[in-house]
Amino acid sequence: MSPINDPVMWRSLLPWPAVEAHKHARGRLGVVSGGALSTGAARLAGRAGLRIGAGLVKVFCPPDAALVLAPTLEAVMLASFAxxxxxxxLAQPMDAVVIGPAAGLTEATAAxxxxxxxxxxxxVIDADALTLFRDRPGDLFACLDRDDVLTPHEGEFERLFPGLLARGRxxxxxxxxxxxxxILVLKGAATVIATPGGRCVVNGNGSPWLATAGSGDVLAGMIGGLLAQHMDSFDAACAAVWMHADAARRFGPGLIAEDLPGLISAVLGDLYPG
Known part of the structure; x- marks a missing residue:
């Protein structure tokens, strides 16, 4: 039986800003948006990354999405690419990048x-950037290293790793x-976080209120925001998964994904050692 994910495992590793901190010192996160009709997921991920402490967050979007995103972003920055x-x-200066939420099931996303x-x-690779490689998972794996994080739900997991779920989560x-x-984050009521080599924990504070569209985009942004602050990828995934669920518990019935980023500050406040 794997250990239960608990703040005692990673609380002392959370990245808190020093007195002399500035935005670049706190880490830079990029989030890749989909086209003009698919920008909400990137906005959710970007705001979550900013709330969890990344000093600078920038959304990268196709040109057709720029005029949709520009009026909706404030502290989150924006740049377009063709x-x-x-x-x-554009991503070269970033410490971490989230790609996949509403990115589009196209060869452009693979590129x-x-x-x-x-x-x-x-x-942090999620959603469309996982499903896109269902018939060629090796092409995706060839792009990855130990610091990267895949965040599939069971359907996306089965597409990339057919038959593995029969062994148990x-x-x-x-x-x-x-x-x-x-790092692999298998999302669900009891999310599993695993590393190459066999380290594995199971999240124990899952919330049914997270069963709502966009909550996974928020989680991707939270993981990305911690990675941007140079937290170890496994610890960042464990911390983000627990905090994501704790935020949902605090809100309770009626939760929608847009509520989650605003709850992160209270979760962090209870974890802050100061």
Whole structure:
């Protein structure tokens, strides 16, 4: 039986700003948006990354989405790109990048994943950027390293790792992390976080109120925000999963994904050692 994810495991590792901190010292997070009709997921992820402490968050979008996003973003910055090479150039200064939420099931998304892998930023790969590789998972795994994080729900997991869930969620997550060569977050009522080599924890504070559209986009942004602050990828995934569920518990019935980023400050406040 794997250990239960608990703040005692990672609370002392959370990145708190020093007295002399500035925004660049607190980490830079990029979030890749989909097209003009698919921008909400990136906004959710970006706001969550900012709330969890990244000093600078920038959404990267196709040109057609720029005029949709510009009036809706405030502290989160914005830049547009037309090619994967332009995206890689924009992402070069980033410490972490989230790609996948509403990114589109297109070859352009595959090219964007490959381009981001060359930047050195830690990647959080979710949603469309997982499903896109269902018939060629090796192409995705070739882009990954130990610092990257995959965040599939069971449907996305089955597409990338067909048949593994028959072994049970914990064994499946460990094997998948080994195959992918990175951190694996298998989402669900009891989310499993696993590393290559067999380290595994199970989240114990899951909330049914997270069963709502967009909550996974918020989680991706939370993980990305901690990665941008140079938290270890496994610890960042464990911390974000627990805090995500704790935020949902605090709100309770009626929760929608838009509520979650605003709850992060209270969760962090209870974890803050100051």
């Amino acid at each position: 090619t994967s090479e332009q995206l890689a150039a 964007n994943v490959a381009a981001l892998a060359r930047t050195g930023a830690a990647l 914990e064994a499946a997550a460990v094997e998948a992390a080994d195959q992918a060569g990175c």
